[in-house]
Amino acid sequence: MHFNNVSEPVIRRMPKYYRQLKILHAEGVDKVSSATLAQLMGFSASQIRQDFNCFGGFGQQGYGYSVELLLNEITNILALNKPYDAVIVGAGKIGHALANYNGFEEEKIYVKALFDIDPKIIGTVQNQKPIYDVRELESYIKEHEIALGIITVNRNSAQEVADRMVNAGIKAIWNFAPIDVVAKVPVENAHLSDDLYVLTYRMNND
């Protein structure tokens, strides 16, 4: 499957459907109506039907959706039906937290190695994942056909790391440095603090 021209807000809602359907599936629920999904997720039922229509609809809405079929469809849409190998550049606290996060392997995303510049940790192993010298980054990405590059270095080095990843053939970048990196491959710049600022706003305005 390949989809074009799906709008950004719709794409960003798909992971939320995916999570909700995984929960329903784990609970053994067979069928779910757009009305029930709407109630569970805080979207309107018509929003949900519109979103699904961007990908062809997923079956007869009057009888409700099959949870398993819907989960399979969305798994395919999000391209989570195949494995991805990843590397983390920057073996600091955030790098370690991500290297230890079990949720990735549930989705068949495998962190194969970390890279750093610190000679004290190069050559050590973190949660069964080796930490290599960042000078080996390009050759490792090429040799192991790594798809996903995760950046957890500081603000000043993030763009350079992104450039090196792309030159070595990485397919997508997930950046945790507090600066937006740009690349010709898909990039997600995580800005954890943005959520925090929404919270401080709401604490004072809700």
Next chain:
Amino acid sequence: MHFNNVSEPVIRRMPKYYRQLKILHAEGVDKVSSATLAQLMGFSASQIRQDFNCFGGFGQQGYGYSVELLLNEITNILALNKPYDAVIVGAGKIGHALANYNGFEEEKIYVKALFDIDPKIIGTVQNQKPIYDVRELESYIKEHEIALGIITVNRNSAQEVADRMVNAGIKAIWNFAPIDVVAKVPVENAHLSDDLYVLTYRMNND
């Protein structure tokens, strides 16, 4: 200042303006037009003017905005002009990464303590922050008038921790457990993996 009825997408863009203006301010830029901001941020100039109008406008657009004044206004809107004390419940890898993240103190958000159930780490200190028994959570929140509760426990315990925080008087919750917690105070449920799923989508559809 107190704002009502500002729409969710506008609120979510305010942290992005805040970050961009901090960068411009640090670079010594005095004035910025909505056109330049638009170019830097990938929004349209009219979007930016509309967003700012939700909060009263911020001065004459023909002459450009004063970066310093605009930054001050948005700092006030996001209520980042005052300090907040925070606690982290769950002193695992994510808890440690957050306890060590320096970006919080830049915004006057002070993580005062961590809480856990593991006797092996209770009583130890992490980056100058004590780790206490989670049984002391309520009394600590009350005694120290903690505003922000950060949850980094597992999926099964997250809602209970949120309930306990709210009962003890916490004002907002930032949840990193992979489940949506609900509370009568403002909550942000961080779902890091959602960004990752957008990446896997884009890798296959862009």
